[in-house]
Amino acid sequence: MNLHFSALIKTITLAAALVTATLTATATMAVTPSAAQIQQFKNLPPAQQQALAKQYGINLSDLGISNTLPQPSFEQSYNANLQASTGPEIPEANSPAHASTTLDQALLNEPALQPFGYDLFDNNPLGLAPAADIPIPDNYVMGPGDNLVVQLYGKENGSYALTINREGDIQFPEIGPISIAGLSFTEAKKLLQQTVEQQMIGVRISTTMGSLRSIRVFILGDARNPGSYTVSSLATMTNALLLSGGVETIGSLRNIQLKRQGKIVTTLDLYDLLLHGDTSKDARLLPGDVIFIPPVGKTVGVEGEVRRPALYELKNETTAQQAIQLAGGFLPTAYPQASRIERINQLGSRTILDVNLEQSQGLQTRLRDADVLQVFSVLETVEDVVMVEGHIKRPGGFAFKTGQRFTDIVRSVHDLLPNPDLNAALIIREQQPTRQITTLLFSPAKAFAQPTSDANPKLQARDKLVFFNYQDNRTELLADTVKQLNLQANNLQRRQVTTINGSVRFPGIYPLTVGMNAQDLITLAGGLSDRAYSIEAEITRYQFSDSQQQSIMHLTVDLTQPAATALIAEDYLRIKHMPNWVGTETVTIEGEVAFPGTYTIQRGETLSQVIKRAGGLNEYAFVNAAVFTREQLRINEASRLKELEAKLEADIANSNIEAQNSNEKTALEDAEQLLDKLQNSKATGRMVIDLAQIMAQPDISDVILKNGDKLTVPRYRQAVTVIGEVQFATSHIYAKDLNVEDYIASSGNTTQKADEDRIYIVKANGSVFLPSSSSWFSHNKNNGVEPGDTIVVPYDSDRMKPLPFWSTVSQIFYQIALGAAAVNSF
CATH class of the missing domain: 3.10.560.10 (Outer membrane lipoprotein wza domain like)
Incomplete structure (x- = not known):
């Protein structure tokens, strides 16, 4: 046993000692690790630690070892190699070197194939x-640790479990040791049977295999x-x-x-x-x-339209055909004629070989190590088809047949969705071999009525039929077509589009159809609208001279004969509005008139004229309190409110930082309450008018009406209202001999927060007067207080020195509140 193999055995033994629980019978035996063994395990390389931990179910974090392996940076090493091998010159965009670089990058960006198996x-x-209860094969070789189950019957009965010891023997009762190690299971059964029959007369034996070693x-x-x-x-x-x-x-x-x-x-x-x-x-x-x-041998990749794209290890396979067989064969979508092999040549660069895998020569192409065989799919495009889209019940593809016409695809108007445009439909046609598109306009109504005439156009393969309705914007449906026409344009052919604007149903940019005239474009745009000036229109045309100079022409189109005016690329057709055209405009009259309601108006009509049409004011009308509102004023007022809210909010935020004494803090609390009310208030758009003077002298004071104006004439009111900084804000019955001070006294007088020098009156018609500064008031004993008026006692702005917009905001808030109350009181 060499030193390397001994070290491996020690490592495995060490890993086994680190296992904390006994695994199944097929796992390595476990022991309790010592501190020295744990330290020895920590000294192993990280990769080996990970591998052994995975094998034996060890959690490395329990040993204080990170579970994360340091990963080498492929990107860094690749970039370093690339920089080391790159020369100082950068290839130009159109050079072969640049094309090769682009191809290399494309190859690198392709998804990597996974090794098979x-x-x-x-x-x-x-x-x-292996399952423990499967039958034991007859050629199973017995060895120490195997267990036999022996059943004796006949003259003597008994059952014994006999285990082969290290000497290869079993200790058979009443017989002694019998050596069976090295024998097959069949041989061991025969030996036992013979021994028992010879030494135990009248006893027979049945032997089966027990637990295995x-x-x-x-x-x-x-x-x-x-x-x-x-x-x-x-x-x-x-x-x-x-x-x-x-x-x-x-x-x-x-x-x-x-x-x-x-x-x-x-x-x-x-x-x-x-x-x-x-x-x-x-x-x-x-x-x-x-x-x-051993290490993997030669490998090739098979990708694309095969059943099992992967990297395959070669053994006896040498040809492209055999590699395809490894990959499970072609998919039905494969196009074997257009296949290729990516190969690393002897110079270390990538090359590409085109092969036809439907021919024997291509199938017998010999493969090299690291080759990648690519099988491409059939084209996604469908050739013999007519596509239908837009406002139709069954959009999609239809089989094309030679001589086919429009009505062979769309047989009747019932094939279209409800409310179709039967005057205009498009055929988008590809021109071969460039596959650039042209467009043709036709009328489905005429095609249905005259199916055998040229009005029912003949179709070609790959035509696209587009149908429209009168609800949806058709320029969106044609956006891709217009985009493709724009891409086809060059210095020899201008953009085959045209634009229509003005009084048509669907203004926009449309394809320039073959032989298009002004009438065709108007029809394609849905026709003229109800306010169109149908006598004449204008075309703006761009022309270019031989010297490449652009000129602009403006041509008049006779809309009584629009088909006589042919259009060219990039023409701009403008359909004019009828002079003095005004859409339906209305005003609303509410309150004390003979016939309140909503009335249509014409341009320049005045308020007094509409009141007269409404039957005039009745005897209960309180003309001095009439409320006149206008939508544009409401929008402006709402915008102004937003600005004031933002400024007041900013002032309050700044003052909160600077507030020191309790009075300043109390004042800021009041300001925050006002801001909250202001944020919850809604602009009314009220405009102050003197309805009595308008009715008496309409030539001088009348109001020219606009769409959406509203006049509310309330019933006569006898109340005078006091609000603001008074003890009890309320309304009082009007009395001629009472003045401002009297009404304020009736409301409990002013509070400590009141600004008595700036008390003002909001008149019933919405105008504001200051009693202390108006000369008109000085000649009236009641200080100008009239029925329907509101006396406002403002907050003392001196208490709000840090808030410069306080007075303005509070006054506007009261005016809005009073205007809203006046409108909502009827």
Whole structure:
């Protein structure tokens, strides 16, 4: 036994000592490890630690060892080699060297083939030990440790379990030792029968096999977990290999050697087992046998349209045909005529050989080590087919037949989905041999009506029929076609597309069909819309002179005869709107009018005119409190509110940092409450109007209406409302002899937070007046307070010195709140 083999045995013994539980009868025996043995195990290389731990079920973390192996960086080593071998010059994009580099990169990016057969060992090996209850073969050789069950009957009866001792004997009762080691099971039964019949007259014997002995074998070479293993005496080479975890991918599956006393007894080719189910070479093991796994031999890869693409180890196979047989043969989708072999030549560079695997010469092509045989598939494209898509019940492919027409595919309008466009459908046709596309426009309605005429177009192989409806945007359906037409353009052929815009159903970019005119484009775009100016249109046309100068022309199209105007590539057709066209616009009149409701208006119509159409104001109308709202004002007001909210929120955040005394903190709490109310409020878009003056002098004060305007005329109200910093905000019955101070006093007077110098009045019509500054108020005993007015006592802004927007925000909030209340009160 050499030193290397002795070291291996010590390593295996050490690993066995680290196992903490006894495994099954087919596993290695376990002992308790010492501290020295654990330290010795730690001194092993990481890869060997991992392999032994996997074999014996050791958790390396329990020993304070990392479970992660250091992985070499393939990318770093590859880049280093690449830099070392690369010259100073970089090949140009169009040079052969650049093409070769691109090809090499493509080869590197291809998914790697997996070696064939090695996944056989991925399952749990303990479940693959020989069964204990199978019949014993007649040629089974008896040895120490085997157990025989002997049944005596006749003159004497008895049953005995006899074990062969180390000398090879069994101790037979009343007879003595009988040597049976080295005999086959059949020979041992005959020997026992003869001995009993001779020495025990009148007694007969029945012999069966009891428990079997365990034997120790070695698995060496390129095994996943090389070492010594205790296995059943019935174990074969595959049982032992599965128990050890199998073969490394660098090891051979086709030349696994069984050595006995230094000589090769047999070799096992696992391909026979994997591909043919042949176990004839799966020899049974004897004590001391060595299973040796040499390095893998020559390999070739077979990929593409074969049943088992993989890397295969060659044994007697030398040709492409034999490699295909290893891979299970061709798939039905294979195209063997277009196959190739990637090969590393004598100079160390990759080359490609084209082979036809439907010919004998191609099948007999001899393969070399590291060749990769690629079998390509048939083309994805279908030749003799007509495709149908869009607004149709059964889209997809239809078989093409020579002389076929449109109605042979779509037999009637019932084949289309509901609400189809029967005036326009497209044929997208490939031109051979370039396979560039052209488009043709036809009318399905005419084709159905005249099936034998040219209106029912004849089809060609690979035509595509596209159908439309009047709901979906058809430019989206044609986007890929337009894109392909754009890609076909070059300096000799402009983009075969045209654009239509304006008053058509579906404006956009469309293919320029063969012989297209203005009427065709309008039809393809769904036709004119209801507001189209159907007398004339305009074409913008781009032209290029022989000197490569571009010019733009504007042509007038007579829409009474649009078919007379032919279109060319990149024409832009604009369909005008009818002059003074206005869509349906409405306003709403609510409240105290004779006939409230929604009224359509025309451009320039005024508020007083619509009120007159609504029957005029009734006797209950409170004209001074009319509320007029406009959508655009509401949008602007909402935007302004967002800005003020953001500024106030920022001021509050800054002031929270600077607030020191309790008064400042209280003021900030009030500001936060106002901000919360402001965030929950909604803009109304109210515009202040003097409805009484509008009705009295419409020529001077009337309002020109817009779509969506709304007028609410409330019933007469006698209340005057007091809100803000008063003890009790409420409404009071209007009295002519009461002024602002009286109403505030009736609300409990102002609070300590009130700003008495800035008290203001929000009039019923939404306007704001300050009693202290308005000269109009100075001539009125009641300070200008009228029915429907609201007196606002604001918060003292001096308490909010850190908040510059306080006054503005609070005033806007009150106005919004009052406007919303006025609108919602009817």
